[in-house]
Amino acid sequence: MTTPDARAADAGPTALPAHALVGYLHSSFANGSGYTRLADVPDSWDVIDLAFGEPTSPTSGDIRFSLCPRSECPNVESEAEFKAAIKAKQAAGKKVLISIGGQNGQVQLTTAAARDTFVSSVSAIIDTYGLDGLDIDFEGHSLSLDADDTDFKNPKTPQIVHLISAVKTLKAKYGAGFTLTMAPETFFVQLGHQYYGTGKWGGQDPRAGAYLPVIHALRDELTLLHVQDYNSGPIMGLDGQYHSMGGADFHIAMTDMLLTGFPVAGDANNVFPALPPEKVAIGMPASTNAGNGHVPTAEVNKTLDCLTKGTDCGSYKPHGTWPALRGLMTWSINWDRHNNEEFSKNFDAYFG
Template identity: 50%
Template sequence: MPTSSASARTGLPVLVVLVALLSFLFPVTAYTADRGAWAPNVPYTVGDLVTYLGKGYDCRQSHTSLVGWEPPNVPALWLERTSAPDTQAPTAPAQLTSTAKNHESVTLSWSASSDDVGVTGYEVFVNGGATASATTAGATTVTVSGLAANTTYTFTVKARDAAGNRSAASAAHSTTTSPPPPVDTEAPSAPTGPRSTSVGSTSVSLAWNASTDNVGVTGYEVFVNGGATASATTTGATSATVSGLAANTTYAFTVKARDAAGNRSAPSVAVSVTTTNAPPTRSKVLVGYWHNFDNGSTNIRLRDVSAKFDVIQVAFAEPVGGAGSGTMGFTPYNSSVGDFKADIALLRSQGRRVLISIGGANGTIHLDDATARQNFVASMQSLITTYGFDGLDLDLEGSSLSLNGGDTDFRNPTTPRIVNLIQATRQLLDQNGSGFLLTMAPETAYVQGGMAAYGGPWGAYLPVIHALRDRLTYLHVQHYNTGTVTALDGRAYAQGTPDFHVAMAEMLLRGFPVGGNASATFPALRPDQVVIGLPSSPQAAGGGYTTPANVHKALDYLLKGQSFGGAYVLRQPAGYPGFKGLMTWSINWDQFTQFEFSNSHRAYLDTYP
């Protein structure tokens, strides 16, 4: 249809107008089909009868209804009936019978009534009193609950129409509810084989063998030194983690099973466990990515991560249903959900923090609209709640973040996928409280690369960092797979060198002009928010690996102002004592190389009070 026609601009085709006029002048006396209450997105045919707000309407031309096309709004489609008020009651329902029952409910069914306009519902009466309604003409069944056991009830049903006319009552149907079920007084058997599966400084994970019961076990209760402390609420949950314990202390644990009637078993035999010593207090952090897949490095269970890591990033939650769906998923690799949750609880009991990281090199995420944003928030909150994660890490790469044309101010972004990411992250932070951590792991092009150019991927993380800096825990830019990058002194530095690490870190510690515009300076982050991201081994990245000795040269300069004689000169000669630490990709590759990264750098960082 040509878009320049008058009918296209007004929204009603010329043909519709002509048909409406002819229908008005020459009403069609066709077979009338009672379609009940009008509804949108329903195909209607000429002659169909509907009701809307207590009035009847005849369909004047076939169409599929839409919201906004309610019968009073479109006289071209619907003709209001102007006949006398409906005073005819429906016929009485027939063949009332009970199709199922138990000790507290009865399910009834009946044959549909007929009406000159249309039946809109039914009312069910118990011993003469109304108790339940079926609200549509097609609902000819209902379950009446809240009845007494082993008691006879008499039911009748009446039909009603839109005008409020009610039929005569159906023939009565009487039935007797079932006797009450026998009282369960038999307790489950005592759980056997209680044992500790992991021990931390403030928690102990326990497991036991399932109990049996004449009806069914509904849960277990764990007792610490004789007092109840935690419950496993499903029949299959034969494990629990008890938290809030004191370090280096011996506890006795017993377990009881319970059934639906509240019967409790005798306690299991006791198992004694001594918690470990409290972890050391550290001023500098070591952050590591544990990856949920095997890429040739090594497969390591989460609970077995080296104790030298303070923050463990679980990589990755990825989109399901396409990059633009916003819905995120995560399935533990080589682990059950229960075991993975127990591993997280164990690490947390040791004073460590476990975050869920989103994205990665293959997990492209596009939050281009409100629906994707809402899906993202809902699915991520479900993962956070299910597993007990301590925070969220944004590791977005590729096209996940890219500035649209005309989006030139990092302080006021307009690109939808950036705006929606900021809003979604803020909502998750608010939902999970002030203790919920936020970290980010962008590539240098997305951050420091924004000094030379701002657009597309260049500087695309800057609006996200800036908008969330009040809740940002750590920013650990990836100092690898990046080539050379221009620093504050205008010189380009190559990855894998002490100069590169110092220069890239100071850009965040001092701030820098965005897109070469001195009036648009990206403000400095706090030193305790800045962490350097490094490969843990040459195999972990395509480029950028730095030997521990060269990393320590860079850190001596950054933290203490102790120069190694490199080309880059700190703008703040005394250095930044508050600089927070190191991040690595990955924990798995670190184990592959016999913990070279974590051992050497943990020992170095621990020299700082």
């Protein structure tokens, strides 16, 4: 296995292709899409997120990962085959990450002890499998803001502060070649334009915008942010209008917010700064089975045309054109294979 220091030379976003395709691989469970061995993942995928590492309890910080049990996935590979497949993918220039969380893996680092356990347990997974880094896919109730925590630039909620500290420690441990990605839901990011935490007068959902302090504190360490533009309610864009899933408009509006920056909780004096396009990908479901908000390939391409070329933008006009937009993320590699690889084949055709 290549040491992290040896990988550091091709560090950060430059280690990825100019336009990258990111996908989640159901490695620890099966569902209707079927189990896919890592060795059988098509070459289209540049970043492969192993789903999922999950905690022993929500507040333990103790993350565990194991391959799908044979009773659930009869065609699961052996540990040795899995490790060999990781090396082969890396030799082909791919990044293989452990994704922490998911729908069922609630992670709340409420204490310093949980933070330290998180660092040691995630390190153990990375070292055991020789992985390139970490994807933070915290959903549900993993992140929420204390009532007095109102400034995303200076968070004080323990579970937020400890997560930032833990990730900075991991990045420092593995060096510049450590790949760090995040897959928050719109509720935790773009909704923060309108609502942040419980709000000035209380009563709001404390999870609203709760990823913003994490993204902001780690923006230098971050390789890629790919917000899940799916399973989302309507979200207000920079045009003051609500945007709903189902077409290019939603993806354009949501991504424009990340690439332009936006006032948090409507405060023009408190702006979440724009992320560089090289650090942004757009999260979409691979098929109608994979999640609410799937759009046809024509709408995927309209989204990319608008954001990277400034053409075919429809009713929403973004605040710039970003040819360096990194690419797309999808849930999931398995659902894409189940759907005749429509999503990945379209990506390959679009970017040549």
